[in-house]
Amino acid sequence: MDVMSDVKATRATRLREKSGARRQQQKAEVRRALLDAASGLFLEHGLTGFSLRGVAERVGYSATTVYLYFENKDDLLFAISLDGFEQFGQALQTAYETTADPVERIGALGRAYIAFGVAHPAHYRLMFMERGEFLTKTNPHDQKPTSDAFGILVRAVHEAHAAGRVRPGNPMDLVYTLWAGVHGLVALTLCVPMLNEADLTIRTDHLLDVLFSGFAEKAR
């Protein structure tokens, strides 16, 4: 009996720990399912056609259940944007590693930036146009340092600056000018109907060409 109870106790404890971990894992799974459904609905229908009720229906839950896994609609959108920032950071990181030349590197980053924007319009809109505040919002889950896309760009420009490949002055000015250029091109492509995506490569080439000519100019 004592032996039995002992066995049962240990097994119960193990089960409790196991079940606690499993509960946590199950909770994470449901959260992930909700997030995937939300991402899908958002990528398909954009911000306007994105509703909590729609997300819930997709997973077979009630609408209010979403509030058990996310603070509110904005929190869910932020989670979606985090996935976007993750992808975006990896794309920039890959571009960064394609070449060792500081100037070519910046060009690769610019092209990767634009390519991501037009390839993931819903994500890009959310991250940089509709919810710009997400850029500076700190990740509460704090899991991954959300591969710092901005940091990659800053580093690349600093390296080109240190190598004397760009005009003297505050390198951050170059960062913002470059960012403005690529963001402007992406944003206009996504928003303005007259700028079809067909001639985007021409405009990309021209923009980067002009920017680099301006960047490269030596002191005045």
Place this chain on the structure above:
Amino acid sequence: MDVMSDVKATRATRLREKSGARRQQQKAEVRRALLDAASGLFLEHGLTGFSLRGVAERVGYSATTVYLYFENKDDLLFAISLDGFEQFGQALQTAYETTADPVERIGALGRAYIAFGVAHPAHYRLMFMERGEFLTKTNPHDQKPTSDAFGILVRAVHEAHAAGRVRPGNPMDLVYTLWAGVHGLVALTLCVPMLNEADLTIRTDHLLDVLFSGFAEKAR
């Protein structure tokens, strides 16, 4: 009888026309009041805090009355954007006339563009970020040719091109590159919290400087 009826008919027609004109004028006045209220509410609370019920309440009408003067919410927003485009076009026109030098002219246009964007953020967001399709939507009232801001920019660049002051090639590429640059700077300033408006002039100077260095470069 025929004479009398004739006289009565003409007077009746005149009266009808007169009263018809006044009715039309009154209708235009109410429409204008609604539009002003809508603009105010929109400029104060942005697109999210903008509702037909709010507009109606501001004028003391019922919400459904708005539909007697505007097709729907989007039509009302479009009317607001038309006012914005009017102001915007005039600002660019003024900038165009500040100087006769083709290159300086483009610089003045760029600065006017950015100045308008940060001075009228709600209008700018609506016109170029949230409802970019309004750019190419034709004005149904067809009253004013909505002073063509884009045309002014295109003309300025063509003139600089014709004067041999910018790099050879398709001038429209320069137009889009310039547009991307200034729009990018405005859009980031409006959306990204880390880009406070304090250093905007520095960034503006730097952006235009880089762009013009790139523009001015002669053939390769």
Place this chain on the structure above:
DNA sequence: TGACAAAGATAACGGTGTTAAGTAAAGTAT
């Protein structure tokens, strides 16, 4: 004065985000 058209208001439908209260199941301790 009576017919008619215009202007406006009410009521309602289906949709939204969000909160409060209820329910059924699972876990836990005695």
Place this chain on the structure above:
DNA sequence: ATACTTTACTTAACACCGTTATCTTTGTCA
């Protein structure tokens, strides 16, 4: 095994939204 508690989820409801259909009022004209 039973009683208590926590968890997961649902239903009901509130306040808002855009939009439409159906009144009621008002003014114009013969």
